[in-house]
Amino acid sequence: MNWNKWIRQAHRWLSMAFTACVIANFAVIGRGDIALYVGFATLVPLALLLLSGIYLFALPYVTRRRGAVLERT
Numbered sequence: 001m002n003w004n005k006w007i008r009q010a011h012r013w014l015s016m017a018f019t020a021c022v023i024a025n026f027a028v029i030g031r032g033d034i035a036l037y038v039g040f041a042t043l044v045p046l047a048l049l050l051l052s053g054i055y056l057f058a059l060p061y062v063t064r065r066r067g068a069v070l071e072r073t
């Protein structure tokens, strides 16, 4: 599996982890607790989603530019 595919798969599974964390947040709020650690735990997959998401966003532009360079040479 190449690197780009690996990042896309990671983004996919991280989105599921993030979704589970969001549900856990609602569950905790429903109990009347304010559990800061659940909120902070949610930020971990979100931060990784942000990094892998920015990578996925940049991918088509970077590959297009590389293609353009190849055409010129």
Ligand code: HEM
Pocket: 008, 009, 011, 012, 014, 015, 016, 018, 019, 046, 049, 050, 051, 052, 053, 054, 056, 057, 058
């Ligand atoms: C935090 C900032 C995020 C950024 C910048 C971001 C960005 C992206 C980008 C650029 C793509 C690729 C779109 C494409 O070219 O097809 C993508 C795919 C995707 N994103 Fe995100 N995303 C973020 C957060 C999330 C979150 C919070 C979720 C869901 C909980 C999510 C779920 C997905 C899924 C399921 C895909 C499709 C993956 C696949 O192709 O298999 N992302 N995202």
